[in-house]
Amino acid sequence: MKLTAAATGFSGPFALGTLSAPGRPPFPGLVVPDGRVLDLAAALGLPDVRALLERWDKVLPRLAELAAGTGRDWLPLDGLRVHAPVEPRQIFQSGANYRTHVIDLAVAHEPEGGRPAEQVRAETAAMMDRRAAEDQPYLFIGLPSAITGPYDDVVLPYWCRKPDWELELAAVIGRPAFRVRPDEALEHVAAYTIANDLTARELVFRRDMPEIGADWLRSKNAPGFTPLGPWLVPAGFAGDPGDLQVTLRLNGQVMQDESTQDMIFDLARLISYASQTTTLLPGDLVLTGSPAGNGMRWGRLLRDGDVMEGTITGLGAQRTRCVAEARDDA
Structure with missing residues (x-):
């Protein structure tokens, strides 16, 4: 998808992206609101956005200087391809982190003839109150191979019967975080972006092994199931x-x-919680969960030809088209 200056849509004097032009490989780009792009591989000698994030404290002031400059090195955004803005090593995903969303899903997953909807809502609300009081977020790990660009087609695998959308705020780590307190966690965030964390709903729970619980590998990590960006x-x-x-x-x-x-748990608590177990690295993503309004809530899941448009205040917009995968034996 080609973009024009009007399509940047982000807050502030600049943002970062990964872009490419016909006949040349992707490069880290400094994007300004009027639709100009500066090749940061040429300007700073750094090969990709993750390399910028690994030097974030030193690079950020230089980016501000470059954004204020003029010259013939700027490229027009129109005509460039926009890729996923960063390639993370780790993706930390938050489950059941929006109050209304969790209540809606609990009602949607209740078996026919089960508990009345109002009982399910009340019991789920009480459960979330206990979780919030005990300070125990629910996090799982996603695969970088699931990431795709913010304007790329999303392939719905032939085996996926209930593909659903989950738009989320994603924090991008810029400073390693290990065993940080909530009051210092946001100091480790370099930037924010948009993620659509697609889910194969029928595969979330292992029916053959209910005692194990959720199967996030199969339900979340098909290729292209995480459109990311457009900007950091x-x-x-x-x-x-x-x-x-x-x-x-x-x-x-x-x-x-x-x-x-x-x-239910704010970003600082999510980062702090994840960092108690492992080190969050520059370029890693922390997805904060999805709000109410998923396909399960509406009884309408994704189909071939659907177009999803996702926006978060000040972060721009992504637009992806769903394409059904054909079976080889069809």
Whole structure:
């Protein structure tokens, strides 16, 4: 998909992306709101966005200087291809982290003839109150191979019967984080971006091994199941991550439209919790969970030809088309 200057849509004087032109490999780009792009591989000698993030404290002031400059080295955004903005080593994904969303899913997953909807809602709300009080977020690991660009087609695998959308705020780590406290966790965030964490709903729970629980490998990690981007917006420009609007449209109709205020565990607590077990590295992603309005809530899942448009306040917009995969034996 080709973009014009009007399509940048991010807050602040600049953002980062990974872009390419016909006949040349992808390069890290400094993007300014009027639609100009500076090749940072040429300007700074760094090969990709992750290399920038590994030097974030030193690079950020230089990026501000470059964004204010003029010259013949700038490229027009129009005509460039926009890729996923960063290639992470680790993806930390938050499950059941929006109050209304969890209640809706609990009702949707209740077997026919089971508990009344109001009972399910009340019991689920009480469960989330206990979780919040005990400070125990739920995190699992995603695969980098699931990431695709913000305007690429999303292939719905032939075996996936219930593909669903989950638009999410994603934090991008810029400084290694290990056993950090919540009050210092956001100091390790370099930028924010948009992620659509698709799910094969029928595979979330192992029916053959219910005692083990969720199967995130099969349900979350098909190739292209995580459209990412378009931009990395530096944390200083993005505003309060606890007060951003997350909106997804399906074929032009609003399906998700919720504030990050509905999160049970805020971003600082998610980062701190993950860092108690492992080190978060520059370029890693922390996905904060998805708000209410998924396909299970509406009884309408993804189909061939559907177009998803996702926006988060100040972070731009992504647009992806669903394409059904043909079976080899069809």
